Amino acid sequence: MLPYFTTEKRCEDFVNANFERVKRNLICKKVRMVRKANLANFNYFCTFTYDDKKHTEDTFKKKLRTCFRHLTERKN
Secondary structure (H helix, E strand, O other): OHHHOOOHHHHHHHHHHHHHHHHHHHHHHHHHHHHHHHHOOOOOOOOOOOOOOOOOHHHHHHHHHHHHHHHHHHHO
16 A cells, blocks of 8 residues: 555555455444344245255355245335
């Protein structure tokens, strides 16, 4: 980053400011997610398990998402 700045201090300030911005944005994102989750009324809690012989974690997630997507399309 040093070639883009006239002094080392400006470069350091820029990097620190961006780290602070990213940190603040992450905190705000988590707060929004918690607030949104608290708006929903949950009636059920489910856990899903899969057999390692049939699926990997990624393939299981993909199949489960597809299943949920199909269920919501059928119920509309």
